[in-house]
Amino acid sequence: MTATLTPPGLSSTSASRRPLTLLAGLAGFSAAVTTLAGCLAIALVGWFLADGGIHGAPREALRTGGLAWLTGHGSGLHVHGVPITALPLGLTLVCAVVVWRFGLRLGEQVAGHGPDAEALSDGDRDWTVPAAVGIFSASYVIVAVVTVVLSGTSQTAPSTNAVVLWSLALTVLIGGTGVAIGSGRAAVWLSLAPQAVRGSLHAAGTILAAFVAISTVTFLVALALDLGAAMNVMSQLHLDTGDGIMFVLLTLVVVPNAVIFSGCYLLGPGFMVGTHTLVSPSVVAIGAVPMFPLLAALPDSGPTPAWVPALLALPVLCGVVGAFLSQRRNPTVAWDEGALRGLVGGALAGIGFGLLAAVSGGAVxxxxxxxxxxxxxxxxxxxxxxxxxxxxxGGLIATWWIRRSMLVEDDD
Incomplete structure (x- = not known):
């Protein structure tokens, strides 16, 4: 029975493989350096395009690139004494994808490590994934802390504690999941969980993905309706080629923030664009805003059109569709289980989006x-x-659909 729970690749020859410490440490270092090197390269190119390298020195451009990478890890910074705490989620997302890929690859490399089937049957514990994730995270954090030391100054003052916490969150949650999946352990652990738990988690992911997609469409439509204003902002900035490229990159890295703001708008509470402001389906109260192209998607101040509150139905509809699609993939004929999966999955999706909302704002x-x-x-x-x-x-509809389909098949 124990052998059936052995992850793929697990064998008695694991001792002859490369040491887990080396593999995990190298993976964590590579995951951090890959995105850091990209930020440094972009900063150097931007510095050269801006003035041909006449002003400043390459080390200043590298320092800027390092600070940009750190802001993607929640460091924040000060610009002329003004705190900037907002997280550029586009950059964080890129870092998360890279961490995921390296974690997945690390999992494949350490799949054969740990106790073999006979040792597991004797009661040995498999610490392969926790050990790999711990070393992976430690290596990543070391690179992040060194970057803070080399890039930060008393004027910019990036937060080391925040960088460490965000680095751990990325490597443990995202990278750790990749290691567990790549090594085959995740499949073993999930097989031990009740079907209702797996179904609820799948429903939560489906609902959240559906709502993020709807939020993205909402943001793009709002921006397209006033694209002329966004282009006008760009023209009034009078940017040269180098500055224009860097400004476009800056705009792109905060698009995920704008998507989450759109989701908060659809849910009802809306969001602020400055102290004592509000953008929501019921009322829009904003004053003058900075010249930033994405802000062209904001509605005009004042009462909203009568049809706008109807947008509040979209999150509910995403819950219905997400739960229905999830249960079509993982069917159940029990009414209580179908309802429970949809309800719990929806609640978990709400918690997930609430966490995204919590990290999407800040001082700008x-x-x-x-x-x-x-x-x-x-x-x-x-x-x-x-x-x-x-x-x-959605869970109840899916259960009814599945039961109906089974009755039709029995009649045939």
Whole structure:
């Protein structure tokens, strides 16, 4: 029986493989350096394009690239004494994808490490994944801390603690999942979990993915409707080629933030674009905003059109569709289990989006621009309720559909 739980690649020859410490340490180092090197290269190219390298020195460009990489890890920084704490989620997402890929590859490399089937049957514990993730994370954190030391100054003051915490979150949660899947252990662990738990987790992922997709479409449509204003902002900035390229990159790295803001708008609480402002389906109260192209997607101040509150149905609909599609993939004929999967999956999706909302905002400038983003607590509550209701309905509909399909097959 124990042999059936042995991960793929597990064998008695694991001792002849490369040491786990070496593999995990190298993977963590490579995952950090890959994205860091990309930021450094972009900063150097931008510095050269901006003025042909006449002003400043290459080390200043490298310092800027290092600081950019650190902001993707939650470091924040100070610009002329003004704190900038908002997280550029586009850059964080790139780092997460790289960490995932290296974690997955590390999992494949260490699949044969750990006790063999006979040792497992004797009661030995398999610490392969925890050990690999721990070393992977430590190596990544070391690179991050060294980057803080070399790139940070008393004027910019990036937060070392925040960088360490974000590095651990990326490597343990994202990288650790990759290691578990790549090594085959995740499949073993999930097989031991009840079907209802696996179904709820799958429903949560499906619902969250559906809502992020709808939020992305909403943001793109809003931006397209006022694309002329965005282009006008770009023209008024009078940027040269180098500055223009860097400004476009800066815009792209905060697009995920804008998508999450759109999701907060659809859920109802909306978001702030400065102190004492609000953008929501019921009311829009904003003043003058910085010249930034993505802000062209904001609606005009004042009462909203009568049809706009109907957008609040979209999160519920995402819950219905997500739960339905999930249960079509993992069918159940039990009414209570179908309802539970949808309800719990929707609640988990709400919690997940609430966490995304919590990290999507922050200070982006002086004065009232120190408060930009959603109220995460309200978004969390609205997400749990909207997705939970939709998931419950979707789970029941899926169960009815599956039972009906089985009856039709029996009649045939």
């Amino acid at each position: 400038g002086p004065g009232r621009m120190r408060e930009v983003g959603p109220q995460a607590g309200e978004v969390l509550w609205h997400g749990i309720v909207s997705f939970g209701m939709g998931g419950l309905v």
